Amino acid sequence: MKVLGLTGGIGSGKTTVAGFFKELGIPVFIADVEAKKLMLEDEKIKAAIIQLFGEEAYKEGIPDRKFIASKVFGDNEKLEQLNGIIHPAVAKHFETWKQDQVAPYVIYEAAILFEKGGYRKCDFNLLITAPFEQRVARLQERDSSTLEEIEARMSHQWSDKKKAELADFFIENKELSKTREAVRDLHETLLERA
Known part of the structure; x- marks a missing residue:
């Protein structure tokens, strides 16, 4: 395909x-939408993001996007680390989705x-x-x-x-x-x- x-x-x-x-x-697979779902639902991703940014990255189990954005916009190293967590997971998810x-x-x-x-x-x-x-x-x-x-x-x-x-x-x-x-x-x- x-x-x-x-x-x-x-x-x-x-x-x-x-x-x-x-x-x-x-x-249509919208990577940004799927990334948000993975940040919400995937426990490994949650743990990695909390390790990177601290407990404030999630409020009651929901990613605090404004907090995360404030940490990465202006810090390219942190942005790359965040992308390193999310992008491989999204790519893997796409391959599974595509097969269906x-x-x-x-x-x-x-x-x-x-x-x-x-x-x-x-x-x-x-x-x-x-x-x-x-x-x-x-x-x-x-x-x-x-x-x-x-x-x-x-x-x-x-x-x-x-x-x-x-x-x-x-x-x-x-x-x-x-x-x-x-x-x-x-x-x-x-x-x-x-």
């Missing part, structure tokens, strides 16, 4: 594009697909882009982030130009109707290649 890696900068519309593929019957799917191809959606080398495990990679102003507006609407917070998060991701060097396909997500059409066209292409 073929794997399409789907990525894009924060606010580019990865989740929207993933939803369009779901509408076409393609199974019945489709010509599946989608692996991850924000840092290129940055962490996950793209190498995909047969094809799709980069979603959007104008900077549109990305900022989406994020401010979604979670009331300030421009400074958004720029800080963006600084942890590669530029679209750098990602484009590794991508096989591109969709610019400016107008939803055109994005949906681009997804349908790519779907047809992938069916031919799968």
Whole structure:
């Protein structure tokens, strides 16, 4: 079964594009969602995170994301240690999930697909882009982030130009109707290649 890696900068519309593929019957694995589930449900991961950040990392068995974020944003070593706990577990979980799917191809959606080398495990990679102003507006609407917070998060991701060097396909997500059409066209292409 073929794997399409789907990525894009924060606010580019990865989740929207993933939803369009779901509408076409393609199974979608969203790495960030699965990572959150594993942080909540996997006892080994919980123990490793508590060892890294202390008991405050969890409140009543639930990860304190704000506390964890405050510990890693600005401390690259801690961020790498956290990623070293979560990313291998997510990758293993994806392989198990993939075996249960019945489709010509599946989608692996991850924000840092290129940055962490996950793209190498995909047969094809799709980069979603959007104008900077549109990305900022989406994020401010979604979670009331300030421009400074958004720029800080963006600084942890590669530029679209750098990602484009590794991508096989591109969709610019400016107008939803055109994005949906681009997804349908790519779907047809992938069916031919799968």
